Amino acid sequence: MVRRVPILVYHHVYEDDDPGLAKTKGTKATGTIGVSEFRRHLSYLAEGGWNAVSTTDVVDWLAGRGELPERAVALHFDNGWLDTRTITLPIMEEYGFKGTCYVISEGTEAASKGTIAAIHTSTEGAVSKPCITWKQAEELLAAGWEIGAHTATHPRLAELLAQQGEGAVAEEIDGSNRAYASALGFVPSHFAYPSGSRDEKTDAMLGSHYRSLRLWHFSRPQVWSFTDRSTSPMALDCQNVDNTVEFEDFQRIFDEALAE
Numbered sequence: 001m002v003r004r005v006p007i008l009v010y011h012h013v014y015e016d017d018d019p020g021l022a023k024t025k026g027t028k029a030t031g032t033i034g035v036s037e038f039r040r041h042l043s044y045l046a047e048g049g050w051n052a053v054s055t056t057d058v059v060d061w062l063a064g065r066g067e068l069p070e071r072a073v074a075l076h077f078d079n080g081w082l083d084t085r086t087i088t089l090p091i092m093e094e095y096g097f098k099g100t101c102y103v104i105s106e107g108t109e110a111a112s113k114g115t116i117a118a119i120h121t122s123t124e125g126a127v128s129k130p131c132i133t134w135k136q137a138e139e140l141l142a143a144g145w146e147i148g149a150h151t152a153t154h155p156r157l158a159e160l161l162a163q164q165g166e167g168a169v170a171e172e173i174d175g176s177n178r179a180y181a182s183a184l185g186f187v188p189s190h191f192a193y194p195s196g197s198r199d200e201k202t203d204a205m206l207g208s209h210y211r212s213l214r215l216w217h218f219s220r221p222q223v224w225s226f227t228d229r230s231t232s233p234m235a236l237d238c239q240n241v242d243n244t245v246e247f248e249d250f251q252r253i254f255d256e257a258l259a260e
């Protein structure tokens with residue numbers, strides 16, 4: 001019986017010789033990983049008989065509305081960076097895996113107009129990098145992926161709430177949902193917290209719009225915590241994976257997920 005479901009959170013997958021990859025190595029989470037290491041991860045999952053399930057599958061399971069296959073794992077790709085479409089998707093397809101891409105609506109809106117939005121992230125600071133376009137988001141959907149919500153501008157929501165009040169948080173939710181609905185024809189069911197910044201009040205505000213809210217956190221050395229049957233869908237736990245995670249620590253995610 002499935003007890004714990006790893007939810008792996010990636011951000012950028014870069015070619016091994018991409019300079020953006022080398023310079024971000026360090027002791028903090030980097031949000032980047034090279035193609036060969038990413039392939040090593042997916043090969044490990046495939047050879048170990050892990051089944052990539054959708055976020056909806058996980059949330060249905062938590063709601064008692066369905067079972068998961070043994071060795072279920074979910075693969076999340078945050079922010080909607082262009083490399084999710086150009087590099088990650090083709091590699092995932094080689095393995096027959098599908099993921100969820102959490103899209104920052106203004107990043108994707110900008111990309112769709114041929115420009116680049118400045119986005120602030122915990123791992124990279126303020127960056128201007130290309131995001132997927134709405135058309136590319138449709139391509140992910142056509143490949144069987146899910147699109148999740150990730151706000152309009154990627155603010156730290158608990159801090160935004162404290163500094164600017166509920167109206168500012170509501171605008172992030174409503175503004176992004178309008179963009180998703182207009183471009184894709186639906187509002188995503190699942191939400192991921194930018195930089196993991198949340199509190200009870202943001203949970204309550206977001207909980208009336210989405211079926212699930214996903215956390216984000218990292219530690220070094222890595223202490224893995226999991227989504228299990230008792231996890232609230234309003235606090236899906238996950239494992240941040242990037243090029244600071246040694247392969248033995250990556251393997252340990254799955255050993256711990258299967259431990260009694």
Ligand SMILES: [Zn+2]
Nearest residue numbers: 078079194195
């Ligand atoms: Zn993010």
